[in-house]
Amino acid sequence: MNKSLIALPFLALSLIAAKAPPEPAKAPISINAPAEVAADPANRWTLDLSNGSRVVVQLRPDIAPQHVYRIQQLTSQGFYNGIAFHRVIPGFMAQGGDPKGTGEGGSSLPDLAAEFNELPHLRGVASMARAQEPNSANSQFFIVLSPTMKLDRKYTAFGRVIEGMAGVDGIAVGEPPAEPTKIVKASIGGPLPPPPAAVAAPAVVAAQEAVPVDPSAQEASPAE
Template sequence: MAETSDPENTVKMELKDGVVTIALRPDLAPNHVERIKTLTRQGFYNGVVFHRVIEGFMAQTGDPTGTGMGGSDLPDLKAEFSEPSQARHLRGTCSMARTQNPNSANSQFFICLADVPHLDGQYTIWGQVVDGMDAVDGIKVGPSARNGKVDDPDSILKMWVAADE
């Protein structure tokens, strides 16, 4: 598991049920980590909802429109997929959402609620929850019939880089 002794590569996210600590993985995805930190420092994620949450799978956020179709004004990123021997989509893994185009990640990301090995090598892993998974587990889930689309969704109250505390 990644270390959290590096405040510049640690992000904290306040949810309704507590603070989540995420250890960033610049060793795996330096460009995506830089994007997460840039958007976090701009306050981009503050108030953004978890628009798609599927029980036993993942909680997705990072779209300022709340529709699952939006992103930041920054350009999309080239994929930085990890080999499964480097990193896997385990419970607590933070990974970038994207369209069918592997090089379309922008601001949306998801947190794995369980081990989801079928995503390995297909999505860019940029971090790992190291504390506060109980708060992530408290995020409102959407119905499976609607592919996890959440009515009246929970949001990220505030997100910051630990070095800026």
């Protein structure tokens, strides 16, 4: 945001400063772990990887409640345990969450209605993969390796890595990798919370055949 500065004579500025009460300090703003979600340990998503690293994601139910609950729900069922990162592009993203390991699989739960939001796709942001249909996210997710703003408001960002980003950088690369890195165990930091208020969602699980690709290769749409 651009800010305009008004030049005042030194004396006038001193008088104004003397009369004006000090402004209260503003609380810092963080997109990583806002206080309203950090208080609930269930909003910490931990991934223990086969490369020996532990990755902790701060979930954001305040901006993507249905997607966060899906992650929590599948994690509590053990869905992600043993699943590989099947598509990892250096400098772009690491994608996992597909039990088939082909990019076309998902869970038995219905697809989710999109919850596109203001969280930018910066390094470390966790977001849901989907097919070309906006309302087709199911279980697959990706972690951004480098800022990729072209994905903003096109994919539902649901959290950000707050610990273990070096482990994400160490995930084996490839489409698929020759020896993929797997999620040994996924866990949340507390009991499964109650589901959020229901919203309209697709009734059929869509195969996630089209997921984010390198935006430098396709300018028009990262989903094609």
